[in-house]
Amino acid sequence: MFESCMKIRHQFSDYLDDRCGHEERRSIRFHLDHCASCREDLEQMQAIQAELRGLPRPQVPSGLGLQMRVRLSQRTHRRLFSEWRIRFENALRPFLLPASGGVLTAVIFFGLIMGTSFVPATTFPDVPISIVTPARLKELPPINLGDDDQAHVLLIQVDAAGRAVSYKTLSGQVSPQLTHRLDMVIYFSTFDPATTFGRPTGGQVVLSLRRITVRG
């Protein structure tokens, strides 16, 4: 007894792809030998299969291969930098608005604060506060050196209050009378004290004295 045509036709697809077992293939062939309708059905499927396999194959348009190579090459060389640039920009983007707002706010507040706390210009002369200044002679009383024509160089120690503390003679011979006169001169002299960063401090003053004769 033959299998039904429906069941046999259900196996045609496997039969065409050679996926039937030995027994199934034998059964199909036996059925086809005795069933013209199924044989015609299978022949139609084989004809369609042949037509499909014989269809002209669309060809890649000329130039498309080269176009793709160029496009890929461009992407290869571009993506290394562009990817990192895009990542960097994306990473910064969330901070862009807050940072801009913060800077703008800071500038506005700084302007407001500076505008309200305006410092007027002083009427006093500027005091050099950022340098070290030596002690200077401010006022020297008259002195009579007598007949001594040689120069006398003195090293005077000045305290922070601008007063002479001590002195010593660096050159020149000093007689007891001249020593007394020099004591009086230095006692009544006034000095500007030395300063360090604007603060008065002790220092030294070198003073050179020489007799000058004016004829007239």
Add this chain to the structure above:
Amino acid sequence: MGTARSVGVALEQAVPAASHEAALVAELRAGSEEAFSYLLTVYQNPVFNLIARIVFNDRDAPDVLQEVFIKVFRGIRHFHGECSLKTWIYRIAVHEASNHRRSWLRRRMREAFSLEDDGVFPEAILARAPDQPETPYEVLEVSERQEAVQRALASLAQPYRAVVVLREIEGLSYEEIAQVLEVSEGTVKSRLMRGRELLKRKLQGCLRK
């Protein structure tokens, strides 16, 4: 049948052997342009053929082909050899062509269109069959038959058409088709059976006059 077999043999020879495939993939991952040129040389024709059969408007096939190879090049780092390179490329091609076809149909749904105008490849793009008929009558007959087959194929629903194209035209095995379409072999078998049945109905009386 002779034509089909010669095409199949030529393709098998062109596709790189499994032993060379790993080296090719390594080169592609390293960004070698020479490797990509080789890949294009081997696969651009079969992939273009596959795409042209799936997209509705064949004039878009070159654009889709470009997109496919761009994706292949970009995605090669994620290819870990779970399937063959050929199967992987075909999978991308089928996805890309199917997506393109869907978007194209959505666009065309707004406009009036005729199935008669589309799905048939322009003469300029078709390669001539090796066993070309001799007489003008035979030329016309073969041309009309092929046109009818292509129209019938184009009118199949996407799942059936993809399986039929991959099996009958590209010559893939059931296992490979299952990997390309990411379905089971049973599904491939049933879709192929249904697709062949539909084609037979559409071409009833056309092939046997």
